[in-house]
Amino acid sequence: MSELRKFLFQGLPVRGMLVRLTDGWQEVLRRRTASGTEDEYPEAVLHLLGEMTAAALLMQSNIKFNGALVLQVFGDGPVKLAVVEVQPDLSFRATAKVVGEVPPEATLSQMVNVRNQGRCVVTLDPRDRLPGQQPYQGIISLWDDTGRPIDHFADVLQHYMLQSEQLDTTLVLAANDQLAAGLLIQRLPVQGEGNLSAKATAADEDQIGRNEDYARIAILASSLKQSELLELDGPTVLRRLFWEENRVEFEPLVGDEAPRFACNCSTERVRRMIHSLGIDEARDIVREQGQIEVSCDFCGLAYRFDAIDTEQIFVDTAPGSNALQ
Ligand SMILES: [Zn+2]
The missing domain is CATH 3.90.1280.10 (HSP33 redox switch-like)
Structure with a gap:
Protein backbone atom coordinates (compact mmCIF):
# COMPACT_ATOMS: atom_id res chain seq x y z
CA MET A 1 0.00 0.00 0.00
CA SER A 2 1.03 3.60 -0.51
CA GLU A 3 2.65 5.41 2.39
CA LEU A 4 4.45 8.59 3.38
CA ARG A 5 6.86 8.64 6.30
CA LYS A 6 8.31 11.79 7.88
CA PHE A 7 11.21 11.75 10.31
CA LEU A 8 13.75 13.90 12.10
CA PHE A 9 17.17 13.20 13.49
CA GLN A 10 17.26 13.82 17.24
CA GLY A 11 19.02 17.10 17.99
CA LEU A 12 20.11 17.66 14.38
CA PRO A 13 18.73 20.25 11.93
CA VAL A 14 17.89 17.60 9.38
CA ARG A 15 14.51 16.27 8.32
CA GLY A 16 13.53 13.52 5.96
CA MET A 17 10.62 12.01 4.11
CA LEU A 18 10.03 8.75 2.31
CA VAL A 19 7.13 8.25 -0.07
CA ARG A 20 6.06 4.98 -1.71
CA LEU A 21 3.16 5.00 -4.16
CA THR A 22 1.78 1.61 -5.09
CA ASP A 23 -1.97 1.49 -5.81
CA GLY A 24 -2.23 5.19 -6.70
CA TRP A 25 0.65 4.97 -9.16
CA GLN A 26 -0.66 1.75 -10.69
CA GLU A 27 -3.99 3.52 -11.15
CA VAL A 28 -2.26 6.32 -13.11
CA LEU A 29 -0.83 3.69 -15.46
CA ARG A 30 -4.09 1.73 -15.71
CA ARG A 31 -6.02 4.89 -16.63
CA ARG A 32 -3.51 5.62 -19.37
CA THR A 33 -4.59 2.62 -21.42
CA ALA A 34 -8.14 2.11 -20.11
CA SER A 35 -9.83 4.01 -22.94
CA GLY A 36 -7.88 2.10 -25.59
CA THR A 37 -6.79 5.26 -27.37
CA GLU A 38 -3.34 5.60 -25.78
CA ASP A 39 -0.38 3.20 -25.71
CA GLU A 40 1.46 2.31 -22.53
CA TYR A 41 4.21 4.74 -21.59
CA PRO A 42 7.62 3.88 -23.00
CA GLU A 43 9.86 2.61 -20.18
CA ALA A 44 11.96 5.76 -19.84
CA VAL A 45 8.84 7.97 -19.77
CA LEU A 46 7.26 5.75 -17.12
CA HIS A 47 10.40 6.19 -14.99
CA LEU A 48 10.35 9.97 -15.48
CA LEU A 49 6.64 10.39 -14.73
CA GLY A 50 6.88 8.14 -11.66
CA GLU A 51 9.88 10.06 -10.35
CA MET A 52 8.08 13.36 -10.95
CA THR A 53 5.02 12.02 -9.11
CA ALA A 54 7.05 10.93 -6.08
CA ALA A 55 8.92 14.26 -6.14
CA ALA A 56 5.74 16.37 -6.36
CA LEU A 57 4.31 14.53 -3.34
CA LEU A 58 7.50 15.13 -1.37
CA MET A 59 7.42 18.83 -2.31
CA GLN A 60 3.75 19.22 -1.36
CA SER A 61 4.24 17.46 1.99
CA ASN A 62 7.33 19.54 2.61
CA ILE A 63 5.68 22.94 2.17
CA LYS A 64 2.09 21.93 3.12
CA PHE A 65 0.65 24.29 0.53
CA ASN A 66 -3.10 25.00 0.74
CA GLY A 67 -3.78 24.52 -2.94
CA ALA A 68 -2.62 22.50 -5.91
CA LEU A 69 1.09 21.96 -6.50
CA VAL A 70 1.67 21.31 -10.20
CA LEU A 71 5.00 20.07 -11.53
CA GLN A 72 5.33 20.28 -15.31
CA VAL A 73 7.98 19.57 -17.89
CA PHE A 74 7.44 21.00 -21.36
CA GLY A 75 9.75 19.04 -23.62
CA ASP A 76 11.25 19.69 -27.05
CA GLY A 77 12.00 15.99 -27.63
CA PRO A 78 9.65 12.99 -27.86
CA VAL A 79 8.14 13.87 -24.47
CA LYS A 80 6.10 17.01 -25.14
CA LEU A 81 4.59 17.29 -21.69
CA ALA A 82 4.79 15.53 -18.35
CA VAL A 83 2.60 16.86 -15.57
CA VAL A 84 1.79 15.93 -11.98
CA GLU A 85 -0.74 17.70 -9.77
CA VAL A 86 -0.90 17.15 -5.99
CA GLN A 87 -3.69 18.49 -3.77
CA PRO A 88 -3.27 19.44 -0.09
CA ASP A 89 -4.83 16.11 0.95
CA LEU A 90 -2.09 14.37 -1.10
CA SER A 91 -4.45 13.11 -3.77
CA PHE A 92 -2.64 13.27 -7.09
CA ARG A 93 -2.95 12.78 -10.84
CA ALA A 94 -0.31 12.58 -13.55
CA THR A 95 -0.04 12.26 -17.30
CA ALA A 96 2.46 12.60 -20.14
CA LYS A 97 2.20 13.32 -23.85
CA VAL A 98 4.63 11.35 -25.98
CA VAL A 99 5.19 11.70 -29.73
CA GLY A 100 7.48 9.22 -31.45
CA GLU A 101 9.97 6.67 -30.18
CA VAL A 102 11.73 6.87 -26.81
CA PRO A 103 14.71 4.49 -26.34
CA PRO A 104 14.48 2.49 -23.09
CA GLU A 105 17.68 4.05 -21.71
CA ALA A 106 16.85 7.62 -22.78
CA THR A 107 18.12 10.30 -20.40
CA LEU A 108 16.08 13.27 -19.26
CA SER A 109 17.80 15.50 -21.85
CA GLN A 110 17.13 13.03 -24.64
CA MET A 111 13.43 13.04 -23.74
CA VAL A 112 12.70 16.70 -23.03
CA ASN A 113 15.73 18.87 -23.77
CA VAL A 114 17.03 17.84 -27.18
CA ARG A 115 17.42 21.37 -28.54
CA ASN A 116 17.85 23.09 -25.17
CA GLN A 117 14.26 24.33 -25.34
CA GLY A 118 12.91 22.13 -22.52
CA ARG A 119 11.27 23.87 -19.58
CA CYS A 120 10.34 22.72 -16.10
CA VAL A 121 7.89 24.73 -14.01
CA VAL A 122 6.39 24.36 -10.54
CA THR A 123 3.07 26.11 -9.98
CA LEU A 124 1.39 26.76 -6.63
CA ASP A 125 -2.26 27.49 -7.21
CA PRO A 126 -3.94 28.64 -3.96
CA ARG A 127 -7.24 27.01 -3.11
CA ASP A 128 -8.90 30.32 -2.25
CA ARG A 129 -7.46 32.41 -5.04
CA LEU A 130 -8.72 35.99 -5.04
CA PRO A 131 -10.11 37.43 -8.28
CA GLY A 132 -7.18 38.55 -10.40
CA GLN A 133 -4.62 36.80 -8.23
CA GLN A 134 -2.14 34.76 -10.28
CA PRO A 135 -0.80 31.42 -9.13
CA TYR A 136 2.87 31.41 -8.12
CA GLN A 137 5.19 29.95 -10.77
CA GLY A 138 8.81 28.98 -10.32
CA ILE A 139 11.11 28.08 -13.19
CA ILE A 140 13.18 24.98 -12.50
CA SER A 141 16.36 24.93 -14.53
CA LEU A 142 17.16 21.83 -16.58
CA TRP A 143 20.81 22.98 -16.67
CA ASP A 144 23.46 22.98 -13.98
CA ASP A 145 25.50 26.04 -12.96
CA THR A 146 28.00 25.42 -15.77
CA GLY A 147 25.20 25.36 -18.36
CA ARG A 148 25.23 21.62 -18.96
CA PRO A 149 21.89 19.80 -19.29
CA ILE A 150 21.03 17.68 -16.22
CA ASP A 151 20.28 14.06 -17.07
CA HIS A 152 18.36 12.90 -13.98
CA PHE A 153 15.19 14.42 -12.62
CA ALA A 154 16.30 14.06 -8.96
CA ASP A 155 19.37 16.19 -9.75
CA VAL A 156 17.17 18.83 -11.40
CA LEU A 157 15.14 19.25 -8.21
CA GLN A 158 18.12 19.08 -5.86
CA HIS A 159 19.67 21.92 -7.82
CA TYR A 160 16.39 23.88 -7.75
CA MET A 161 15.88 23.55 -4.00
CA LEU A 162 19.39 24.71 -3.28
CA GLN A 163 18.95 27.70 -5.61
CA SER A 164 15.42 28.72 -4.61
CA GLU A 165 15.19 27.89 -0.92
CA GLN A 166 18.89 27.88 -0.13
CA LEU A 167 18.26 24.51 1.42
CA ASP A 168 20.63 21.62 0.97
CA THR A 169 18.51 18.74 -0.27
CA THR A 170 19.29 15.17 -1.15
CA LEU A 171 16.78 13.31 -3.30
CA VAL A 172 16.63 9.74 -4.49
CA LEU A 173 13.76 8.94 -6.87
CA ALA A 174 12.81 5.73 -8.65
CA ALA A 175 9.84 4.19 -10.42
CA ASN A 176 8.75 1.04 -12.21
CA ASP A 177 5.32 -0.17 -13.31
CA GLN A 178 4.37 -1.13 -9.75
CA LEU A 179 5.86 1.59 -7.59
CA ALA A 180 6.93 5.23 -7.62
CA ALA A 181 9.11 6.14 -4.65
CA GLY A 182 11.25 8.92 -3.30
CA LEU A 183 13.52 9.76 -0.38
CA LEU A 184 14.14 13.39 0.59
CA ILE A 185 16.64 14.63 3.14
CA GLN A 186 16.81 18.32 3.86
CA ARG A 187 18.90 20.54 6.07
CA LEU A 188 16.56 22.67 8.17
CA PRO A 189 17.14 26.40 8.18
CA VAL A 190 18.83 27.37 11.45
CA GLN A 191 17.30 30.36 13.18
CA GLY A 192 19.24 33.56 12.54
CA GLU A 193 21.35 31.90 9.88
CA GLY A 194 22.82 34.47 7.52
CA ASN A 195 23.10 37.09 10.26
CA LEU A 196 26.01 35.28 11.75
CA SER A 197 28.47 35.83 8.98
CA ALA A 198 29.73 39.21 10.22
CA LYS A 199 30.47 37.97 13.72
CA ALA A 200 32.86 35.17 14.45
CA THR A 201 31.11 33.64 17.41
CA ALA A 202 30.63 30.29 19.03
CA ALA A 203 27.54 30.03 16.83
CA ASP A 204 29.81 29.66 13.79
CA GLU A 205 31.38 26.60 15.27
CA ASP A 206 27.94 25.23 16.01
CA GLN A 207 27.10 25.86 12.41
CA ILE A 208 30.09 23.91 11.19
CA GLY A 209 29.06 20.99 13.38
CA ARG A 210 25.52 21.11 11.99
CA ASN A 211 26.80 21.14 8.42
CA GLU A 212 28.84 18.06 9.18
CA ASP A 213 25.76 16.35 10.57
CA TYR A 214 23.84 17.13 7.40
CA ALA A 215 26.73 16.07 5.18
CA ARG A 216 26.99 12.71 6.95
CA ILE A 217 23.25 11.99 6.64
CA ALA A 218 23.20 13.20 3.03
CA ILE A 219 26.00 10.79 2.13
CA LEU A 220 24.06 7.94 3.75
CA ALA A 221 20.89 8.94 1.87
CA SER A 222 22.60 9.23 -1.50
CA SER A 223 24.11 5.77 -1.06
CA LEU A 224 20.57 4.41 -1.54
CA LYS A 225 20.35 2.71 -4.92
CA GLN A 226 17.22 3.06 -7.05
CA SER A 227 16.87 -0.74 -7.04
CA GLU A 228 16.89 -0.78 -3.22
CA LEU A 229 14.28 1.97 -3.06
CA LEU A 230 12.06 -0.10 -5.35
CA GLU A 231 12.62 -3.49 -3.75
CA LEU A 232 12.71 -2.84 0.00
CA ASP A 233 9.77 -1.77 2.16
CA GLY A 234 9.81 1.67 3.78
CA PRO A 235 10.91 0.76 7.31
CA THR A 236 13.70 -1.45 5.93
CA VAL A 237 15.04 1.33 3.68
CA LEU A 238 15.22 3.75 6.60
CA ARG A 239 16.64 1.23 9.07
CA ARG A 240 19.40 0.13 6.70
CA LEU A 241 20.42 3.68 5.79
CA PHE A 242 20.25 5.33 9.20
CA TRP A 243 20.72 2.52 11.73
CA GLU A 244 23.49 4.44 13.48
CA GLU A 245 21.49 7.67 13.69
CA ASN A 246 18.98 8.64 16.36
CA ARG A 247 15.93 8.94 14.15
CA VAL A 248 12.51 10.12 15.33
CA GLU A 249 9.69 8.95 13.08
CA PHE A 250 6.25 10.54 12.96
CA GLU A 251 3.06 8.54 12.56
CA PRO A 252 3.20 7.40 8.91
CA LEU A 253 0.44 8.42 6.50
CA VAL A 254 -1.03 5.10 5.39
CA GLY A 255 -4.45 3.76 4.41
CA ASP A 256 -7.01 6.54 3.98
CA GLU A 257 -4.41 9.21 4.75
CA ALA A 258 -1.85 7.92 2.25
CA PRO A 259 -1.29 9.68 -1.07
CA ARG A 260 -3.81 8.37 -3.62
CA PHE A 261 -4.93 8.83 -7.19
CA ALA A 262 -7.86 11.18 -7.75
CA CYS A 263 -8.92 13.23 -10.75
CA ASN A 264 -10.87 16.44 -10.31
CA CYS A 265 -12.10 16.77 -13.87
CA SER A 266 -15.84 17.51 -14.20
ZN1 LIG B 1 -10.17 13.24 -15.20
Whole structure:
Protein backbone atom coordinates (compact mmCIF):
# COMPACT_ATOMS: atom_id res chain seq x y z
CA MET A 1 0.00 0.00 0.00
CA SER A 2 1.03 3.60 -0.51
CA GLU A 3 2.65 5.41 2.39
CA LEU A 4 4.45 8.59 3.38
CA ARG A 5 6.86 8.64 6.30
CA LYS A 6 8.31 11.79 7.88
CA PHE A 7 11.21 11.75 10.31
CA LEU A 8 13.75 13.90 12.10
CA PHE A 9 17.17 13.20 13.49
CA GLN A 10 17.26 13.82 17.24
CA GLY A 11 19.02 17.10 17.99
CA LEU A 12 20.11 17.66 14.38
CA PRO A 13 18.73 20.25 11.93
CA VAL A 14 17.89 17.60 9.38
CA ARG A 15 14.51 16.27 8.32
CA GLY A 16 13.53 13.52 5.96
CA MET A 17 10.62 12.01 4.11
CA LEU A 18 10.03 8.75 2.31
CA VAL A 19 7.13 8.25 -0.07
CA ARG A 20 6.06 4.98 -1.71
CA LEU A 21 3.16 5.00 -4.16
CA THR A 22 1.78 1.61 -5.09
CA ASP A 23 -1.97 1.49 -5.81
CA GLY A 24 -2.23 5.19 -6.70
CA TRP A 25 0.65 4.97 -9.16
CA GLN A 26 -0.66 1.75 -10.69
CA GLU A 27 -3.99 3.52 -11.15
CA VAL A 28 -2.26 6.32 -13.11
CA LEU A 29 -0.83 3.69 -15.46
CA ARG A 30 -4.09 1.73 -15.71
CA ARG A 31 -6.02 4.89 -16.63
CA ARG A 32 -3.51 5.62 -19.37
CA THR A 33 -4.59 2.62 -21.42
CA ALA A 34 -8.14 2.11 -20.11
CA SER A 35 -9.83 4.01 -22.94
CA GLY A 36 -7.88 2.10 -25.59
CA THR A 37 -6.79 5.26 -27.37
CA GLU A 38 -3.34 5.60 -25.78
CA ASP A 39 -0.38 3.20 -25.71
CA GLU A 40 1.46 2.31 -22.53
CA TYR A 41 4.21 4.74 -21.59
CA PRO A 42 7.62 3.88 -23.00
CA GLU A 43 9.86 2.61 -20.18
CA ALA A 44 11.96 5.76 -19.84
CA VAL A 45 8.84 7.97 -19.77
CA LEU A 46 7.26 5.75 -17.12
CA HIS A 47 10.40 6.19 -14.99
CA LEU A 48 10.35 9.97 -15.48
CA LEU A 49 6.64 10.39 -14.73
CA GLY A 50 6.88 8.14 -11.66
CA GLU A 51 9.88 10.06 -10.35
CA MET A 52 8.08 13.36 -10.95
CA THR A 53 5.02 12.02 -9.11
CA ALA A 54 7.05 10.93 -6.08
CA ALA A 55 8.92 14.26 -6.14
CA ALA A 56 5.74 16.37 -6.36
CA LEU A 57 4.31 14.53 -3.34
CA LEU A 58 7.50 15.13 -1.37
CA MET A 59 7.42 18.83 -2.31
CA GLN A 60 3.75 19.22 -1.36
CA SER A 61 4.24 17.46 1.99
CA ASN A 62 7.33 19.54 2.61
CA ILE A 63 5.68 22.94 2.17
CA LYS A 64 2.09 21.93 3.12
CA PHE A 65 0.65 24.29 0.53
CA ASN A 66 -3.10 25.00 0.74
CA GLY A 67 -3.78 24.52 -2.94
CA ALA A 68 -2.62 22.50 -5.91
CA LEU A 69 1.09 21.96 -6.50
CA VAL A 70 1.67 21.31 -10.20
CA LEU A 71 5.00 20.07 -11.53
CA GLN A 72 5.33 20.28 -15.31
CA VAL A 73 7.98 19.57 -17.89
CA PHE A 74 7.44 21.00 -21.36
CA GLY A 75 9.75 19.04 -23.62
CA ASP A 76 11.25 19.69 -27.05
CA GLY A 77 12.00 15.99 -27.63
CA PRO A 78 9.65 12.99 -27.86
CA VAL A 79 8.14 13.87 -24.47
CA LYS A 80 6.10 17.01 -25.14
CA LEU A 81 4.59 17.29 -21.69
CA ALA A 82 4.79 15.53 -18.35
CA VAL A 83 2.60 16.86 -15.57
CA VAL A 84 1.79 15.93 -11.98
CA GLU A 85 -0.74 17.70 -9.77
CA VAL A 86 -0.90 17.15 -5.99
CA GLN A 87 -3.69 18.49 -3.77
CA PRO A 88 -3.27 19.44 -0.09
CA ASP A 89 -4.83 16.11 0.95
CA LEU A 90 -2.09 14.37 -1.10
CA SER A 91 -4.45 13.11 -3.77
CA PHE A 92 -2.64 13.27 -7.09
CA ARG A 93 -2.95 12.78 -10.84
CA ALA A 94 -0.31 12.58 -13.55
CA THR A 95 -0.04 12.26 -17.30
CA ALA A 96 2.46 12.60 -20.14
CA LYS A 97 2.20 13.32 -23.85
CA VAL A 98 4.63 11.35 -25.98
CA VAL A 99 5.19 11.70 -29.73
CA GLY A 100 7.48 9.22 -31.45
CA GLU A 101 9.97 6.67 -30.18
CA VAL A 102 11.73 6.87 -26.81
CA PRO A 103 14.71 4.49 -26.34
CA PRO A 104 14.48 2.49 -23.09
CA GLU A 105 17.68 4.05 -21.71
CA ALA A 106 16.85 7.62 -22.78
CA THR A 107 18.12 10.30 -20.40
CA LEU A 108 16.08 13.27 -19.26
CA SER A 109 17.80 15.50 -21.85
CA GLN A 110 17.13 13.03 -24.64
CA MET A 111 13.43 13.04 -23.74
CA VAL A 112 12.70 16.70 -23.03
CA ASN A 113 15.73 18.87 -23.77
CA VAL A 114 17.03 17.84 -27.18
CA ARG A 115 17.42 21.37 -28.54
CA ASN A 116 17.85 23.09 -25.17
CA GLN A 117 14.26 24.33 -25.34
CA GLY A 118 12.91 22.13 -22.52
CA ARG A 119 11.27 23.87 -19.58
CA CYS A 120 10.34 22.72 -16.10
CA VAL A 121 7.89 24.73 -14.01
CA VAL A 122 6.39 24.36 -10.54
CA THR A 123 3.07 26.11 -9.98
CA LEU A 124 1.39 26.76 -6.63
CA ASP A 125 -2.26 27.49 -7.21
CA PRO A 126 -3.94 28.64 -3.96
CA ARG A 127 -7.24 27.01 -3.11
CA ASP A 128 -8.90 30.32 -2.25
CA ARG A 129 -7.46 32.41 -5.04
CA LEU A 130 -8.72 35.99 -5.04
CA PRO A 131 -10.11 37.43 -8.28
CA GLY A 132 -7.18 38.55 -10.40
CA GLN A 133 -4.62 36.80 -8.23
CA GLN A 134 -2.14 34.76 -10.28
CA PRO A 135 -0.80 31.42 -9.13
CA TYR A 136 2.87 31.41 -8.12
CA GLN A 137 5.19 29.95 -10.77
CA GLY A 138 8.81 28.98 -10.32
CA ILE A 139 11.11 28.08 -13.19
CA ILE A 140 13.18 24.98 -12.50
CA SER A 141 16.36 24.93 -14.53
CA LEU A 142 17.16 21.83 -16.58
CA TRP A 143 20.81 22.98 -16.67
CA ASP A 144 23.46 22.98 -13.98
CA ASP A 145 25.50 26.04 -12.96
CA THR A 146 28.00 25.42 -15.77
CA GLY A 147 25.20 25.36 -18.36
CA ARG A 148 25.23 21.62 -18.96
CA PRO A 149 21.89 19.80 -19.29
CA ILE A 150 21.03 17.68 -16.22
CA ASP A 151 20.28 14.06 -17.07
CA HIS A 152 18.36 12.90 -13.98
CA PHE A 153 15.19 14.42 -12.62
CA ALA A 154 16.30 14.06 -8.96
CA ASP A 155 19.37 16.19 -9.75
CA VAL A 156 17.17 18.83 -11.40
CA LEU A 157 15.14 19.25 -8.21
CA GLN A 158 18.12 19.08 -5.86
CA HIS A 159 19.67 21.92 -7.82
CA TYR A 160 16.39 23.88 -7.75
CA MET A 161 15.88 23.55 -4.00
CA LEU A 162 19.39 24.71 -3.28
CA GLN A 163 18.95 27.70 -5.61
CA SER A 164 15.42 28.72 -4.61
CA GLU A 165 15.19 27.89 -0.92
CA GLN A 166 18.89 27.88 -0.13
CA LEU A 167 18.26 24.51 1.42
CA ASP A 168 20.63 21.62 0.97
CA THR A 169 18.51 18.74 -0.27
CA THR A 170 19.29 15.17 -1.15
CA LEU A 171 16.78 13.31 -3.30
CA VAL A 172 16.63 9.74 -4.49
CA LEU A 173 13.76 8.94 -6.87
CA ALA A 174 12.81 5.73 -8.65
CA ALA A 175 9.84 4.19 -10.42
CA ASN A 176 8.75 1.04 -12.21
CA ASP A 177 5.32 -0.17 -13.31
CA GLN A 178 4.37 -1.13 -9.75
CA LEU A 179 5.86 1.59 -7.59
CA ALA A 180 6.93 5.23 -7.62
CA ALA A 181 9.11 6.14 -4.65
CA GLY A 182 11.25 8.92 -3.30
CA LEU A 183 13.52 9.76 -0.38
CA LEU A 184 14.14 13.39 0.59
CA ILE A 185 16.64 14.63 3.14
CA GLN A 186 16.81 18.32 3.86
CA ARG A 187 18.90 20.54 6.07
CA LEU A 188 16.56 22.67 8.17
CA PRO A 189 17.14 26.40 8.18
CA VAL A 190 18.83 27.37 11.45
CA GLN A 191 17.30 30.36 13.18
CA GLY A 192 19.24 33.56 12.54
CA GLU A 193 21.35 31.90 9.88
CA GLY A 194 22.82 34.47 7.52
CA ASN A 195 23.10 37.09 10.26
CA LEU A 196 26.01 35.28 11.75
CA SER A 197 28.47 35.83 8.98
CA ALA A 198 29.73 39.21 10.22
CA LYS A 199 30.47 37.97 13.72
CA ALA A 200 32.86 35.17 14.45
CA THR A 201 31.11 33.64 17.41
CA ALA A 202 30.63 30.29 19.03
CA ALA A 203 27.54 30.03 16.83
CA ASP A 204 29.81 29.66 13.79
CA GLU A 205 31.38 26.60 15.27
CA ASP A 206 27.94 25.23 16.01
CA GLN A 207 27.10 25.86 12.41
CA ILE A 208 30.09 23.91 11.19
CA GLY A 209 29.06 20.99 13.38
CA ARG A 210 25.52 21.11 11.99
CA ASN A 211 26.80 21.14 8.42
CA GLU A 212 28.84 18.06 9.18
CA ASP A 213 25.76 16.35 10.57
CA TYR A 214 23.84 17.13 7.40
CA ALA A 215 26.73 16.07 5.18
CA ARG A 216 26.99 12.71 6.95
CA ILE A 217 23.25 11.99 6.64
CA ALA A 218 23.20 13.20 3.03
CA ILE A 219 26.00 10.79 2.13
CA LEU A 220 24.06 7.94 3.75
CA ALA A 221 20.89 8.94 1.87
CA SER A 222 22.60 9.23 -1.50
CA SER A 223 24.11 5.77 -1.06
CA LEU A 224 20.57 4.41 -1.54
CA LYS A 225 20.35 2.71 -4.92
CA GLN A 226 17.22 3.06 -7.05
CA SER A 227 16.87 -0.74 -7.04
CA GLU A 228 16.89 -0.78 -3.22
CA LEU A 229 14.28 1.97 -3.06
CA LEU A 230 12.06 -0.10 -5.35
CA GLU A 231 12.62 -3.49 -3.75
CA LEU A 232 12.71 -2.84 0.00
CA ASP A 233 9.77 -1.77 2.16
CA GLY A 234 9.81 1.67 3.78
CA PRO A 235 10.91 0.76 7.31
CA THR A 236 13.70 -1.45 5.93
CA VAL A 237 15.04 1.33 3.68
CA LEU A 238 15.22 3.75 6.60
CA ARG A 239 16.64 1.23 9.07
CA ARG A 240 19.40 0.13 6.70
CA LEU A 241 20.42 3.68 5.79
CA PHE A 242 20.25 5.33 9.20
CA TRP A 243 20.72 2.52 11.73
CA GLU A 244 23.49 4.44 13.48
CA GLU A 245 21.49 7.67 13.69
CA ASN A 246 18.98 8.64 16.36
CA ARG A 247 15.93 8.94 14.15
CA VAL A 248 12.51 10.12 15.33
CA GLU A 249 9.69 8.95 13.08
CA PHE A 250 6.25 10.54 12.96
CA GLU A 251 3.06 8.54 12.56
CA PRO A 252 3.20 7.40 8.91
CA LEU A 253 0.44 8.42 6.50
CA VAL A 254 -1.03 5.10 5.39
CA GLY A 255 -4.45 3.76 4.41
CA ASP A 256 -7.01 6.54 3.98
CA GLU A 257 -4.41 9.21 4.75
CA ALA A 258 -1.85 7.92 2.25
CA PRO A 259 -1.29 9.68 -1.07
CA ARG A 260 -3.81 8.37 -3.62
CA PHE A 261 -4.93 8.83 -7.19
CA ALA A 262 -7.86 11.18 -7.75
CA CYS A 263 -8.92 13.23 -10.75
CA ASN A 264 -10.87 16.44 -10.31
CA CYS A 265 -12.10 16.77 -13.87
CA SER A 266 -15.84 17.51 -14.20
CA THR A 267 -18.60 18.11 -16.72
CA GLU A 268 -18.64 21.76 -15.65
CA ARG A 269 -14.96 22.20 -16.55
CA VAL A 270 -15.44 20.62 -19.97
CA ARG A 271 -18.49 22.81 -20.57
CA ARG A 272 -16.39 25.88 -19.77
CA MET A 273 -13.74 24.65 -22.20
CA ILE A 274 -16.27 24.17 -25.01
CA HIS A 275 -17.76 27.55 -24.20
CA SER A 276 -14.35 29.15 -24.66
CA LEU A 277 -14.22 27.74 -28.22
CA GLY A 278 -17.20 29.90 -29.18
CA ILE A 279 -20.56 28.79 -30.54
CA ASP A 280 -19.51 28.71 -34.21
CA GLU A 281 -16.57 26.38 -33.72
CA ALA A 282 -18.56 24.18 -31.33
CA ARG A 283 -21.35 23.84 -33.93
CA ASP A 284 -18.77 23.04 -36.64
CA ILE A 285 -17.42 20.14 -34.58
CA VAL A 286 -20.93 18.79 -33.97
CA ARG A 287 -21.69 19.07 -37.68
CA GLU A 288 -18.52 17.19 -38.65
CA GLN A 289 -18.41 14.57 -35.91
CA GLY A 290 -22.00 14.31 -34.73
CA GLN A 291 -20.99 15.31 -31.21
CA ILE A 292 -18.18 16.85 -29.20
CA GLU A 293 -16.14 14.28 -27.33
CA VAL A 294 -13.48 15.32 -24.83
CA SER A 295 -11.40 12.76 -22.94
CA CYS A 296 -9.61 13.66 -19.72
CA ASP A 297 -5.86 13.10 -20.17
CA PHE A 298 -5.47 12.26 -16.49
CA CYS A 299 -8.21 9.71 -15.86
CA GLY A 300 -9.44 8.74 -19.34
CA LEU A 301 -13.04 9.69 -18.64
CA ALA A 302 -14.85 10.68 -21.85
CA TYR A 303 -17.29 13.57 -21.86
CA ARG A 304 -19.74 13.66 -24.77
CA PHE A 305 -21.98 16.50 -25.89
CA ASP A 306 -24.52 15.99 -28.68
CA ALA A 307 -26.07 18.86 -30.66
CA ILE A 308 -28.64 19.63 -27.96
CA ASP A 309 -26.11 19.49 -25.10
CA THR A 310 -23.82 21.79 -27.06
CA GLU A 311 -26.54 24.38 -27.71
CA GLN A 312 -27.43 24.20 -24.03
CA ILE A 313 -23.88 25.24 -23.03
CA PHE A 314 -24.36 28.54 -24.82
CA VAL A 315 -27.98 29.00 -23.72
CA ASP A 316 -26.88 28.60 -20.10
CA THR A 317 -24.42 31.45 -20.49
CA ALA A 318 -26.79 33.83 -22.24
CA PRO A 319 -26.99 37.29 -20.64
CA GLY A 320 -28.80 37.09 -17.34
CA SER A 321 -27.69 33.53 -16.69
CA ASN A 322 -24.81 32.74 -14.36
CA ALA A 323 -24.78 28.98 -14.73
CA LEU A 324 -21.13 28.82 -15.73
CA GLN A 325 -19.73 31.46 -13.45
ZN1 LIG B 1 -10.17 13.24 -15.20
